[in-house]
Each structure stands twice: as structure tokens, then as C-alpha cells.
Amino acid sequence: MRILLIEDDKSLCETLRFQLEKEHHDVTVCPDGRDGLDLVLQDAFELVLLDRMLPTMNGLLVLQKARSNGILTPVIMITALGELYDRVEGLDCGADDYLVKPFAYEELSARIRSIGRRSHVYDDNNIFSYADISYENQLRELTGPNGSILLSGREGRLLEVFLQNPDKVLQRLVLLSRVWGSDAPVEESNLDTYVHFVRKRLKQVGSTAGIETVRGIGYKLVN
DSSP: OEEEEEOOOHHHHHHHHHHHHHTTOEEEEEOOHHHHHHHHTTTOOSEEEEOSSOSSSOHHHHHHHHHHTTOOOOEEEEESOOSHHHHHHHHHTTOSEEEESSOOHHHHHHHHHHHHHHHTTTOOOSEEEETTEEEETTTTEEEETTEEEEOOHHHHHHHHHHHHSTTOEEEHHHHHHHHHOTTOOOOHHHHHHHHHHHHHHHHHTTOSOEEEEETTTEEEEEO
């Protein structure tokens, strides 16, 4: 599962990331509320773990702004504020679950599994379609008006991220995290190179779809 952890406690972030990645989750960490909101609005994650007390913007406001922008990504709030009023307020603002610090990781893991069952985020779509193309992710096969071609693993993963978020501007940070992993020692120029490769693949199959550069921000799949 692709998880965004918005938390400013470095020690807790390191612990949670280690444990979540052991369970094969892809984790992106953000220690700041405003930056966290920007990532949430990309709608590129399957779950958000959100602290309430954050620099620049508190977690409740992050959650409210995300919901008001139509983001339906499940959110588990993780916070030291555990009074009944605090829990009710968090849930009323749009949280799907509320976990009070300190907590055992086993409980968080169980709640993540519960969220997954309810929202079906563990369901793997094998075929993605957009405009005049379809992509079969297990075979890494891209099909368009002029036929089919096979993509490399990295090309396929990048295209899949775009197909999951059509017509949306995706920040470079989100693309790097989703395709290479949040901790991968990768240069940003690699992203530009693989965007170039995917553009060529779309032309090879005769598609009218393309990847638009949004200067200073990232890229967007358009038709």
C-alpha cells in the first residue's frame, strides 16, 4: 500500500517507516502540515497517517482542506490528543480512524488492514485505460491504435502512476517516491529521462495521449 506519513516526530517516523516497509508498504514521510497537504491533494496515496500537531498547519486543517477538495483517501489520525472531544472532532473532520499515542505498532497494523478491507485499496487493477490506450501492468503491455509494445519495469511503473491519476498535475516528489521509492538515491534527472521514454512509447502505439510538463511542479497525463 502507498502510505503518506505526515508526522514531525523524527524518531517515530523512523520507527513507523521501518515497520511499515517490513510489511511491504511504500512509505513517504512529510514532517510539515502545509507540505503534507500538497502531497495529499495529489491524490497519489492509498492511505494517510496524519498527526494533529504539525508545523505550519495543524492536522485537522490539513484533513478539512483535503476533504473540501474532494480527496477521499482514507486517513488515520495518530496523535497524543486522546480525550473524547478530540477523537470526535477528528472523526467529524473526516478521519476514518483515530489512534492515540503511544500505541503498539500491532494495533496500527490491524487498523491499516481494516481500512484496506473497507476501501478495497489492496485490490490490484491489472488493466488501466485512458483515452485510446490500455496498459496491462502484470505483462507491462501498452496497447494503442497502432498495436502493442512491452515496457520496461520503470517505464511501466511511471505510466501506471499517470494512469491512476489522469488529468492531474503530479509533483516531481510524488513521482520519484512512487516509482523509485521514498528513500532511493535517485537523481531528479532520472525522472525526466523516463518521462521522455514513456512519451516515446505513447507515440509508438499511435496514442493521442501525452505527458505535459508543468514547469516548476511536475507532469500531467493529458489527451
